[in-house]
Every structure is written in C-alpha cells, then in structure tokens.
Amino acid sequence: MAVRVKVRIALGGHSVQVVAIANTGFETDDAQLLLPVAIGKHLRGTRASKATPIRYATAGGMGLSLVPIGIGSVRALVPDRQTPAVDARILVSQDETEIVMNDVLVEALGLVLLKPGHGIWRFLDDAQDRERPSEPRTTY
Numbered sequence: 001m002a003v004r005v006k007v008r009i010a011l012g013g014h015s016v017q018v019v020a021i022a023n024t025g026f027e028t029d030d031a032q033l034l035l036p037v038a039i040g041k042h043l044r045g046t047r048a049s050k051a052t053p054i055r056y057a058t059a060g061g062m063g064l065s066l067v068p069i070g071i072g073s074v075r076a077l078v079p080d081r082q083t084p085a086v087d088a089r090i091l092v093s094q095d096e097t098e099i100v101m102n103d104v105l106v107e108a109l110g111l112v113l114l115k116p117g118h119g120i121w122r123f124l125d126d127a128q129d130r131e132r133p134s135e136p137r138t139t140y
Contacts, residue, residue, distance in 0.1 A: 001118055001119040001134060002021050002022070002023075002116060002119060002134070002137075003021070003022040003111070003113050003116050003119055003120070003121045003134050004019050004020065004021050004022070004134040004135045004136070004137060004138070005020060005022060005076050005077075005078075005101075005109075005111060005121070005134070005135060006018070006019055006020075006076070006077045006078065006135050007019075007020045007074050007075060007076055007077060007099070007101070007109075008074070008077055009033065009035075009039075009043060009073070009074050009090070009099075010072055010073045010074075010085070011043040011069065011070050011071075011072035011073075011090055012043070012044070012070060012072075014042060014043045016039060016042055016043060017077065018039060018099050018140070019098075019099065019135040019136070019137075019138040020033065020099040020100065020101045021098050021099065021100050021101065021137075022101050022106045022111055022113060022116075022121070023100050023101060023102065023103070023106075024103040024106060024113070025103075026100055026101075026102040026103060027102065028102050028103070028104060029104070030088075030089060030104055031074075031086055031087065031088035031089065031102065031104045031105040031108050032088055032089045032090075032101075032102040032104070032105060033072070033074055033088045033089070033090050033099065033100070033101055033105060034066065034091050034092075034093055034096055034099065034100040034102070035090060035091065035092050035093070035096070035099055036092075036093065036096050036097055036098070036099070036139075036140040037092055037093075037094060038140050039099060039140050040067075040069055040090070040092035043069065043090065066091040066092065066093050067091065067093075068089060068090070068091050068092075069091070069092055070089075070090055071087050071088070071089055071090070072087070072088060072090045073085035073086065073087055073088070074086050074087075074088050074101075074105060074109065075109075076109045076110075076111065076123075078132065081123075083109050083110060083123075086105060086108040086109055088105050088108075097140060098137070098138070098139055098140070099140070110125060111123065111124075112124050112126075114131060115131075119133060119134030120132070120133065120134070121134070
C-alpha cells in the first residue's frame, strides 16, 4: 500500500476531485502533478493542447514523455479540513493510470508520510500522534 490522498485539482475554469498518490520518488524542483489522459482531458476542457512533450529521466533509465497542460491549483481534502491551494505544474501521461503528486507538491500540501508501506500519514500541523489512513487506490 502507498499513501493516497483525496485532492481537488482546478485548471482553467474546470475542476475535479480525485485520489492522488504521494510519490516522493518523483523528484523535481517545482510542484508537479501527473495525470492520466482522461483526467487531463477533463481539466483541459475543449482547449486543445499544443504543448511539446517533455522528456523525463526515470529510475529505470528510460525516458518518459509528459505533456504539460498548465499551472493548476491543488488542495488536499479530508473530512475535517482542506488545505490551502498550492500551484502545481500539471502534466499528462499516456501511460499513467493513477494521479501522482511529486515530492515538492507533497511537502507544499503539508503531508507527512508516517508509515508509507501501510498508507498512514498526517498533516504537518496535526497532533504528533494523529494517524490518517490512505484513500483506496483509484485508477483512471
């Protein structure tokens, strides 16, 4: 199991509430969110993307081609609160089936991964003994 959190993504007048995986192995210098094609199309609406794909290096050494569709806002949502919006570069992958938050976005949202193998996390400002469970794995 991994840490998965419900988030609201807003971009260009469209928004969607989804479950995203907190992946600290997805390392970049700015907050980024990787989307499957179906969610990218929903957020893009009828606007066609003319963006040039960006090549990313992966741990396996293979290049990954991602299409940037803009800067959106991301909020973490739990029953007792939602975080302030964080701006993140929104990328679309032909190959991904889950929504993936990178290390910078995880930190900016104040998520602390306590027991990632068991899907246990908390917010940075939660009580030290607070443990929050992950959302179920959701594919798109």
